[in-house]
Amino acid sequence: MALPRSKPQNDNRERILEAAIALMNEHGGAVGTSQIANHLGISPGNLYYHFRNREAIMRELFLRLTDELTQVLRTAEQDDITADYLASCFTGGARVLWRYRFFFAVDFIRRDEALAESYRALSHKCKAYMHIIIRGALRRAPGRCSATPDECERLAENMWVLWISWPRYTEIDGNHSTVREADIWRGLEQIAFLLSPYLAEDYFAQIARRLREHA
Incomplete structure (x- = not known):
């Protein structure tokens, strides 16, 4: 009779990471x-075999957050920023931030300088991609208001700040103990609204329609 195969050690590593995500989203940092x-x-001891301490788990999770969010936002200057493309950046980014929402709802990143440095690098990278996306969208479908490159950069920063601070805001404003998925999608609509004066009405309507489909 064949003996049952033991699970690879990597399975336990993944289980630890997924459990950390679930518990921190529910209970905080x-x-x-x-x-x-x-x-x-x-x-x-089994846990410490894979991760020497809690900080090692946090750093691994932040690497995954960085990789997943970068994949969503990675955009080149020559890319065609259609309404569907822009909507997919919003929705894809929202899914990543929803999965790792504990990072932005609880203030513990700065307790670990290496993690804080990684956060600053992620912030810089995401704002740069959002700047490229905004400029591309405005070139493709200009609206009633125009924006200089510097103003596009400010819009990108405002969008990033709203994106990462929304979970904490909705916890306080909605008097919830946890952030609900519906809150994230409402925040997404608020973020998109920042661009509405700068985009053609039909183009922005397509984006809004796509976002409602995912809400």
Whole structure:
């Protein structure tokens, strides 16, 4: 009789990361390694075999956040920014931020200088991509208001700030203990609204329609 195959060690590593995401989204940044191990029904030693401490888990998760968000926003100057393309950037980015929302709803990044430095790099990269996307959209479908390159850069920064601060805002304003998915999609509509004066009405209507389909 064939013996049952043991699961690869990488499976446990993935389970630890997924458990950390779930627990931190539910309980916030106070979640520690013992809670993650208890949640999975594994020994602390098993967890420490894969991650030496909580900070190592956080850094790994932040790398994944960076990779996933960069894949969504990565745009070249020559890319055609259609309404569907812009809407997909909004919705794809929202899904990533929803998955890793604990990073932006709880203030613990700056407790780890390496993580804080990674956050600054991500912020810079995302604002640069958003700047390219905005300029491309305005070239393709200019609206009633125009914007200089400098103003496009400011719009990109405003959008990024609104994007990452929305979870905390909705927790306080809505008096929730946790951020709900519906709150994220409402925030997405607010972010898109920043561009409405600068885009042609029919182009922006297509974007709004796409966002409502995902809400």
